Structure formats: structure tokens, C-alpha cells
Amino acid sequence: MNSQLNTLEFTLVVALGSFVAGMLGSLTGLGGGVVIVPLLTLVFGVDIRYAIGASLVSVIATSSGAAAAYLREGYSNMRVGMFLEIATTVGAVCGAFLAGYLHTSIIAIVFGVVLLYSAYASTHTLTDPPEGMAPDRIATMLRLDASYPTADGLKSYHVRRVPLGFGLMYLAGVLSGLLGIGSGAVKVLAMDQAMKIPFKVSTTTSNFMIGVTAAASAGIYLRRGYIDPGLAMPVMLGVLAGALVGAKILPGAKVRTLRIVFGVVIAALAIEMIFQGVRGKL
Amino acid sequence: MTGLDRDAAVGGKVDDKSVEIFLGKLLRWGVLLAALVVFVGGVWFLAKSYDVEQNYRTFRGEPADLRAVPMIVRQAIALRPLGLIQFGLLLLIATPVARVLFSVLGFALERDWMYVILTLLVLALLVYTLTSGAGT
Numbered sequence: 001m002n003s004q005l006n007t008l009e010f011t012l013v014v015a016l017g018s019f020v021a022g023m024l025g026s027l028t029g030l031g032g033g034v035v036i037v038p039l040l041t042l043v044f045g046v047d048i049r050y051a052i053g054a055s056l057v058s059v060i061a062t063s064s065g066a067a068a069a070y071l072r073e074g075y076s077n078m079r080v081g082m083f084l085e086i087a088t089t090v091g092a093v094c095g096a097f098l099a100g101y102l103h104t105s106i107i108a109i110v111f112g113v114v115l116l117y118s119a120y121a122s123t124h125t126l127t128d129p130p131e132g133m134a135p136d137r138i139a140t141m142l143r144l145d146a147s148y149p150t151a152d153g154l155k156s157y158h159v160r161r162v163p164l165g166f167g168l169m170y171l172a173g174v175l176s177g178l179l180g181i182g183s184g185a186v187k188v189l190a191m192d193q194a195m196k197i198p199f200k201v202s203t204t205t206s207n208f209m210i211g212v213t214a215a216a217s218a219g220i221y222l223r224r225g226y227i228d229p230g231l232a233m234p235v236m237l238g239v240l241a242g243a244l245v246g247a248k249i250l251p252g253a254k255v256r257t258l259r260i261v262f263g264v265v266i267a268a269l270a271i272e273m274i275f276q277g278v279r280g281k282l
Numbered sequence: 283m284t285g286l287d288r289d290a291a292v293g294g295k296v297d298d299k300s301v302e303i304f305l306g307k308l309l310r311w312g313v314l315l316a317a318l319v320v321f322v323g324g325v326w327f328l329a330k331s332y333d334v335e336q337n338y339r340t341f342r343g344e345p346a347d348l349r350a351v352p353m354i355v356r357q358a359i360a361l362r363p364l365g366l367i368q369f370g371l372l373l374l375i376a377t378p379v380a381r382v383l384f385s386v387l388g389f390a391l392e393r394d395w396m397y398v399i400l401t402l403l404v405l406a407l408l409v410y411t412l413t414s415g416a417g418t
Contacts, residue, residue: 008332011324040338047341057371061317064309064377071306078302079397082385085404093411143396211309211378212404218375219412223350225343229367230336233324236374240317 007230014044015234022062022242027253028262029203031210032239033059033181034118037111038269041282046231048104048111048282052180053226056214058239059182063211065240069247076204077146080159080197084169084190085209088183089216091173096217099178100224108277111179115270118185119263129157129196138162148201157198165195177217182210301388305381312377316370323366330363351413379408 005013017039018032025032033055040051070076099107139145139159147156159165168190172183184206191202221227276282347353348368355372357365382405389397 005336006333007336008328010336011328044338046338049341050338057374060374060378061313064374064381065313067381068306068310071302074302076302078385078388082382082389082397082401082404085382086400089404089407093407096411143394212382212408215375215378216408216411219408222371222375225345225349227368227371228338228344229323229348229364229371230327231338232371233320233327233367236320236371237317237324240313 010044011230011234014040014231015238017043018058018235018238019242019245022058022239023246024242024258024262025062025239026066026243026246027250027255028122028259029184030118030122030262030266031059031182031184032062032243034115034266035269036235036239037180038115038273040231040235041108042269042272042276048108049099049224049226050228050231052099052107053221053228054180054232054235056180056218056221057227057232058236059176059180059214060211060218061236061240062243063182063207063214065243066207066247067211070204070207073149073204075148075200076208077144077148077197077201079142079146080144080191080195080201081205081208083142083144084166085212087166087169088173088176088187088209088213091170091175092177092213092216093173093220095174095177095179096220097177098174099221102178104282105277105280107178108273108282110175112270112272112274112277114175114179114181114183114186115266115273119266119270121185121189122259122263122266128198129160133158133160133196136160136162146201148198155198157201158196160196161194165190168194173213173216176210176213177220180214180217180221182214184210301384301391305384305388308384309377309381312380313374316374316377319370319373320367321370323363323368323370327363327367375412379405379412382408 021035021039022032036055036058037051040046041048135145135158139162144159147154172186172190175186176183187206187209188202191197191206192199347357348364354365354368358369382401386398386401386405389401
């Protein structure tokens with residue numbers, strides 16, 4: 001598609017697509033990054049390596065851009081975030097290394113599978129863990145337990161199964177470094193399902209961690225020449241603007257319907273990525 | 283940190299919450315600055331080469347002067363449009379690094395030395411991947 005477009009046309013179309021991706025990502029809480037790579041590769045015919053580089057940059061933009069709103073609310077847990085970032089950053093470096101050795105078809109197939117999981121995870125509403133759980137030894141040692149604001153005042157919670165959560169976070173880091181995405185779905189899985197952290201805390205802490213995880217692999221991508229300024233520019237500006245607009249209209253939006261629509265779109269893109277990967281076209 | 287220490291810290295305004303609010307503002311300004319630099323570089327780039335045909339279909343990799351931090355800074359100072367965009371992207375990548383750096387200070391103010399060390403580990407890894415030749 002891009003072969004007929006000149007630079008100005010290409011930039012504007014990519015910026016518009018990224019804007020929509022960023023807005024949907026912010027409205028549904030899935031992040032814009034998951035659709036940027038399929039959008040660039042499947043629709044605009046961009047090489048997957050350039051697409052991953054541009055996506056990674058946009059992931060940092062949305063994470064850091066949204067942090068102010070999240071942090072003010074007082075939900076995120078700095079200790080949980082920082083402790084788990086050891087796992088995600090080491091994972092991200094491993095993933096970025098791996099990206100240099102794997103064939104792009106394999107990367108496309110892994111991408112499709114992760115996208116399918118994200119679409120599936122988006123249909124599940126998270127529930128808070130039952131109250132009155134006993135404290136966990138490792139979590140106590142690491143001072144991970146905390147409290148968060150609710151309608152009935154501050155509520156304290158105990159963090160569970162730290163080693164499992166840490167392991168899943170390493171995986172989230174590898175996927176983030178390999179695919180140039182935020183891996184928000186895996187991060188929330190680790191914190192919500194494994195560590196039994198209340199969902200408001202896990203979603204905000206996850207956002208907080210995504211930027212740091214992406215920064216760990218960004219340096220490697222930059223030096224490999226995956227980050228093209230001409231392509232990353234419209235993607236980053238588009239996703240960022242879309243995410244900001246999405247956050248503004250979020251209170252009045254019909255999020256449930258949007259989530260389903262976005263989930264279906266993601267699933268379709270995922271299947272197409274896997275198909276093209278198997279055919280060796282990506 | 284004991285309960286008493288924590289209360290004292292809250293009274294002295296050095297708690298997680300005030301550190302977090304400061305960090306949030308820092309990140310937002312960092313992102314806005316980065317976006318501004320990328321935008322200026324982008325408009326300039328488009329003004330100069332809007333009618334060039336683009337080809338991202340085949341991966342060639344970026345030229346050396348858009349890959350390494352010192353070269354990018356030099357290109358930006360020389361006011362090359364692509365160098366400016368790349369410099370804006372570097373500023374963006376630096377925002378989470380700054381967040382980690384300030385978290386070290388935040389934990390130090392709380393006298394939580396275990397987390398000072400854990401956070402320094404993350405910081406060291408980030409600085410290493412950004413400045414060394416790792417992965418190429």
C-alpha cells in the first residue's frame with residue numbers, strides 16, 4: 001500500500017491510524033501498542049522490525065503520559081512495581097536479544113498468539129480477591145503489602161505467590177522486548193491472578209511498569225537500527241494524542257461494547273498475523 | 283520501616299504518595315517535551331522531503347548516525363530534521379529512566395535501603411542497555 005504514497009501522505013495516514021489505535025487502546029485499557037504492529041505490517045506493508053521499533057516507542061509514550069493521572073489516584077504500589085521491574089527489565093533485554101536471532105515469520109506467529117491471548121483476556125472482567133487472606137512470608141519480607149483508597153476508605157491487601165508473579169513478569173518482559181508491546185495483559189495476569197493484588201492496583205502498577213520495561217529494550221532496538229525516525233514520528237504522536245483524547249472521553253464512553261468490538265478486531269488481526277507468518281510473508 | 287516511622291514520614295511529607303505525584307508530573311512534562319521535539323523535527327522533515335517515495339517494506343536498518351546516542355545528539359545539534367526526531371525519541375526513552383532514578387531518591391528519603399538497592403539494580407540495567415553496545 002505504501003509504495004504509491006509519498007512521504008507526506010504516508011505520514012498522515014499512519015498518524016491517523018495510530019491515533020485511532022491509541023484512542024481505542026486507552027478506552028479499552030488494552031493499550032495502543034498491541035494493534036500498531038499488525039496495523040503497520042498488514043495494512044501498510046511495513047517490515048516487522050521497523051514496526052516493532054515504532055511500536056515500542058509509542059508504548060513508552062502512553063505509559064509515561066498516563067502515569068500522572070494514575071499516580072495521583074494513589075492506587076499504584078511502588079514497591080511491587082519496582083521489585084517486579086527487575087524481572088521485566090531482565091526479560092526485556094533477553095527478548096530484544098532473541099529478536100535479533102529469530103526469523104521474522106516466527107516473531108509474527110508469536111505476536112499473533114500473544115494478540116489472541118490479549119483479545120481473550122479483554123473479555124474477562126477482573127474481580128478483586130477475597131478479603132481476609134493471611135500474609136505471605138516472602139511478600140512480608142519484601143514489604144509488598146499495602147493499602148489503597150476505596151469508597152469505604154483505605155483498604156489493606158496482602159500480596160501472594162511472589163515467585164510465580166516474578167516468573168510471569170519475566171515472561172511479560174521477554175514478550176515486550178521481542179514484540180515491542182507493553183505486555184499489559186500478561187502483567188495484569190501476573191499481578192491479578194497470581195499475586196492476588198486488587199485490580200485497580202494491578203492495572204495502574206502495570207501501566208507504571210510498562211514504560212520502564214520498554215525502555216530496557218529500546219536502547220538495543222535503537223542500536224540495531226529498528227527505530228526509524230520517519231516512521232516512529234507519526235506513530236508516537238498519533239498514539240499519544242489518541243490516548244490523551246481517549247482518557248478525556250472515557251467517563252462517558254460505552255466501554256463494554258467498545259471492548260467487544262476491539263477484542264474482535266484484535267482477534268482478526270492476530271489470526272491474519274499467524275497466517276502471514278506461517279506463509280512466510282512477514 | 284515500622285508503623286511509627288511510616289507515620290513520621292507521612293508527617294514530614296516524604297511518603298510514597300507525594301513522591302508518586304512528583305514523578306507523575308515529571309513524566310508528563312518529559313513526554314510533552316519529547317513530543318514537541320519530535321513534532322518540530324517531523325514538520326521540518328516533511329517540509330523538506332514530503333514528496334519522496336517511502337519504502338519501509340524492506341528492512342535496511344538505520345544509518346549509523348541515527349543509531350548511537352552520541353551521534354544522535356550531534357545530528358540534533360546540527361539541526362538535521364531526522365536527528366531532531368531521533369533526539370526527541372531519546373528524550374522519551376529517558377522519561378522512564380528518570381522515573382527510576384527519582385524512585386531511588388524517594389526510597390532513600392524513606393530510608394528504605396532494601397528498595398534503594400533493588401531500584402539501583404533496575405537503573406544500572408537501563409543505563410547499561412542504553413549506553414553500551416549490547417545487543418548489536
